[in-house]
Amino acid sequence: MPELPEVETVCRGLAPILEGQKLVRVVQRRADLRFPLPERFAERLEGRRVLSVSRRAKYILTELDDAEVLITHLGMSGRMFIGEAARPPDAHDHVILETEAGRAVVFNDARRFGMMDLVPRAGLASHKLLRDLGPEPLGNAFDGALLSARLEGRRTPIKSALLDQRVVAGLGNIYVSEALHRAGISPRRSAATVAGRRAELLAPAIRAVLEEAIAAGGSTLRDYVQASGELGYFQHAFRVYDREGQPCPGCSGACRIRRIVQSGRSTYYCPTRQR
DNA sequence: AACAAGACCTGCATGC
DNA sequence: TGCATGCAGGTCTTGT
Numbered sequence: 001m002p003e004l005p006e007v008e009t010v011c012r013g014l015a016p017i018l019e020g021q022k023l024v025r026v027v028q029r030r031a032d033l034r035f036p037l038p039e040r041f042a043e044r045l046e047g048r049r050v051l052s053v054s055r056r057a058k059y060i061l062t063e064l065d066d067a068e069v070l071i072t073h074l075g076m077s078g079r080m081f082i083g084e085a086a087r088p089p090d091a092h093d094h095v096i097l098e099t100e101a102g103r104a105v106v107f108n109d110a111r112r113f114g115m116m117d118l119v120p121r122a123g124l125a126s127h128k129l130l131r132d133l134g135p136e137p138l139g140n141a142f143d144g145a146l147l148s149a150r151l152e153g154r155r156t157p158i159k160s161a162l163l164d165q166r167v168v169a170g171l172g173n174i175y176v177s178e179a180l181h182r183a184g185i186s187p188r189r190s191a192a193t194v195a196g197r198r199a200e201l202l203a204p205a206i207r208a209v210l211e212e213a214i215a216a217g218g219s220t221l222r223d224y225v226q227a228s229g230e231l232g233y234f235q236h237a238f239r240v241y242d243r244e245g246q247p248c249p250g251c252s253g254a255c256r257i258r259r260i261v262q263s264g265r266s267t268y269y270c271p272t273r274q275r
Numbered sequence: 276a277a278c279a280a281g282a283c284c285t286g287c288a289t290g291c
Numbered sequence: 292t293g294c295a296t297g298c299a300g301g302t303c304t305t306g307t
Contacts, residue, residue: 003300034302035284058301076301077285092285111284113301129302156278163300175302241300263279268299281305289296 001244002074003233004058004170005121006138010080010232011055014105014219017082018050018062021099029093032074034115037095044118045070045097055167057133067121071129075113080231081106082267089218133169137206142168144200151195158194159187162206169192171206174241175213177268179206181240181250187260187267240268248273 002010026042038044045051049065062070074080083104090098091230095116096108107114112189119127134150135142150167161167162176171179183205185198213236217224220234239249244259248270255272 006300073301075284076299096295108287109284111299111301113283113285115302154277160278161303172300264281265300277307279305279307282303283301286299288298291293291295 002058002078003172003175004055004233005175005210005217005236007058007060007074007170008055008214008232009221009224009234010074011053011060011083013221013231014060014062014080015053016223017105018097018099018216019052020050021101022047023097023100023105024051024100025096027098028094029089029098030112032148033094033109033112034073035117037116038118041116041118044068056130057136057165059130059174061124063121068118069121069124070232071115071119071127072107073129075109075111075115077111078107078109078114079233081108081229082225082231083229093110132137132166134165134167135169136211137170137203139169142203142207143205147203147206148195148199151191151199153195153223154191156191158185158188158189158191158202160268161191161194163263163265168206170210171219173265173267174238175206175209179209179239180239181248181269181274182209184250184273184275186271187262187269189275240270242266243268 024046025046028042050067051063056059062073092108092110093106094109097105135146151161154161159176162171183202185202216236217234224231240257243255243257248255248257250273255270257268258271260267
């Protein structure tokens with residue numbers, strides 16, 4: 001489920017709980033998520049102090065005091081909860097980190113498309129999961145020219161291109177539809193034809209959509225924590241996503257949001273506004 | 276090399 | 292009610 005804004009909000013919720021804290025106990029309740037967890041995973045984490053929690057694309061990077069980094073991806077259904085260490089475990093609670101302050105961070109993932117790895121800090125950027133990632137859409141360097149260069153020569157629809165994490169890192173199925181709607185670009189248009197002038201519209205649209213979503217999380221959730229203890233998810237109003245047949249908020253007329261399938265995934269758009 | 280399709284896994288809504 | 296079907300906000304792997 002989570003895309004960049006949700007992962008960012010999870011990170012902001014995790015940071016005050018974990019940063020500076022020693023992990024006094026780590027419980028691993030499954031041998032594998034999407035991939036097998038590393039050997040002696042829990043033992044290697046126990047006794048480590050967390051230096052920082054940050055994000056790259058949709059990955060959560062938890063830097064530890066022994067020059068290692070815990071890489072976490074939430075997949076489609078991964079969720080983080082904070083609570084008391086004694087929280088009764090749910091069937092899909094897979095990893096529990098307990099801090100010296102008595103807080104527990106619970107990684108829960110019903111579908112187990114999520115992943116965790118524990119790797120040396122040196123060479124992190126060349127890790128298999130991270131090395132091919134494209135630019136951060138909220139980074140300073142991300143603009144129309146950079147996006148244009150990434151789209152150059154691609155024949156696939158712009159919708160599919162934006163889902164490719166090598167083009168831009170962090171977008172997912174919801175925010176791609178939202179950004180294309182905001183930019184007035186048809187999701188069916190070949191990516192190559194967006195390179196150039198249209199990329200100058202699309203890059204700021206991507207940035208705005210993501211920033212607004214993060215801001216919504218910040219204003220909705222106190223300390224980025226829900227009453228349930230879950231981190232980082234929040235109600236957010238989408239303009240087109242999952243709104244098939246409803247009026248387009250960008251048009252005054254009778255046009256309706258349409259749903260199509262591209263590369264096996266739903267796309268929502270306004271055929272009038274998006275060309 | 277680029278692209279589409281298949282695979283992974285569980286839960287939920289829908290319809291018969 | 293039970294059961295089948297299709298769908299879900301991701302991404303790695305496989306095949307064309």
